[in-house]
Amino acid sequence: MQKETVYKYQSTIPYSLHDMRVYKIEMTGEKIELYFENGFVELKEPYPQVEGNIVIEGADPDFCCVQLLSGYGQYGEFQGRKMELDDFIREYGSFSFEIVDELYGYNQVNYAGYLTVPGDEILREMEISVYYTGNIIYITQEKK
Numbered sequence: 001m002q003k004e005t006v007y008k009y010q011s012t013i014p015y016s017l018h019d020m021r022v023y024k025i026e027m028t029g030e031k032i033e034l035y036f037e038n039g040f041v042e043l044k045e046p047y048p049q050v051e052g053n054i055v056i057e058g059a060d061p062d063f064c065c066v067q068l069l070s071g072y073g074q075y076g077e078f079q080g081r082k083m084e085l086d087d088f089i090r091e092y093g094s095f096s097f098e099i100v101d102e103l104y105g106y107n108q109v110n111y112a113g114y115l116t117v118p119g120d121e122i123l124r125e126m127e128i129s130v131y132y133t134g135n136i137i138y139i140t141q142e143k144k
Helices: 085-091
Strands: 020-028 031-036 040-042 052-057 059-071 081-084 096-105 108-116 124-132 136-140
Touching: 020 059, 020 085, 031 059, 052 124, 059 085, 081 085
Parallel strands: none
Antiparallel strands: 020 031, 020 096, 031 052, 052 136, 059 081, 059 124, 096 108, 108 124
């Protein structure tokens, strides 16, 4: 007798980071905070864009990394660089990271998009991978 079990992921994230830009990342112990230029989009009607930042709790620094990939997201061979997140934070003081894709799994989040650095004309594909055991907290600014 055959049995089928169907699974379809249903997201419960409250905000979308798609096309939003991170301009600063701070890592303090097991806490990572991402600062956004213009916040993010709430995923309930009327889908307003809200000012805010994200805190990821319980991050394991040994399993948080950045991968810098090919310029302009080109296919084919490339030379890339993988580095620990805290090394990226120290090395890239000024940057803009536009998130195109966000992936959530069991205790893991992956943000993929494009890195812009002042003085560098190349738009570089980039991924941030974070392993965490705590919460993802969206800190938003209420409009008056």
